[in-house]
Amino acid sequence: MQYLYVFGFGRKRIIDSGARVMTRISMITVLLCLVAALSQPALVADQSCENCLGGGLDAPIKIEVFSDFQCPACRSLYMDTMKQVLRDYSSSDKVCVIYHEFPLAIHAHSREAARYALAARKLGRQQWLSVLDSLYSDQPLWAQNGMVQVSVARALSPSDFQALLKLLQDPSINQTIDRDIALGQERQVKSTPTMFVTSLGREQKVEQVLPYPVLKSFFDKVVK
């Protein structure tokens, strides 16, 4: 430090010039961070649409939900938010809604419910939607008494229900659940519901229930 005094630098000047250099470095860092934040590419997501609950993969916005049928917050997300998203945005192909099964070990009946839902998915999107609707509506009932089948039977016609019971024997259903769980773990899903919202080339992870008006404002901003 001493030699700087010899060359005519004051203490004040040293502090100021040092701080100015740091300021410039900080500003460049800020700019680089902002550029990185705004140009962050989306992760490559599952390209098949067999688990699309509404909308198509070519929709400008994609929502992937990792959900557990017995989790109350997942029920709230589906009943209060996603149903309206499906009605208002997926029907016009503006939003693609993808549901992944993520049954948590702490819930005794959620894997069974997921199995029924996946069997219904094999019957068709409409049947899947009806079963999903019924399972989430009746969640407080079957979560207590374990009568998942009663709720599923109510959602389908007798012939569909019989077909579903046959499909339930298919071992690929358990494999699909395990694959969804593995996918969730790979994408750092730690709680349910967890949503991945992809739009304009960017992906956002949301780990809480978003009220419908909040999502609506976001959709309206993206898809004017």
Next chain:
Amino acid sequence: MATVVRILHWACRLILAGVFVYSGYIKVQSPLEFASAIAGYKLVPDAYIFPLATYLPWLEIGLGALLLIGWKLRYVALGAAALLLCFTVILTVTYARGIDADCGCFGFGQKISPLTIARDMLILLPALLLIFESRLKRFADGWSRA
């Protein structure tokens, strides 16, 4: 003593700017997650949550950048202090209401607690030092002369 004030001035500026830019940057990356954090406070009507989640982070980044540049520093520090005070009051009120909300301050997943409130109050200190810097300088000059 003047040197100490000068070092303090730059330290406050850089720390405060860093805090604001970092906090804004995290939120800009995930406005939906920030929106869900705001929704958790149960203070803002649903229709205003997303616009707030979109523009508030830019305000933070703007304040951080202005603190770095040093333009109208005292007024910018005043704005930063007002914003921090606002955050502290909101955090305290939400905690007092017993709402288990995500703080949403520096990243997501951290619940509001006395620790997060204390941290916000601590960040307020550099802003206050920048606002009252001239008084501090006068005090330092007086101290040096004495």
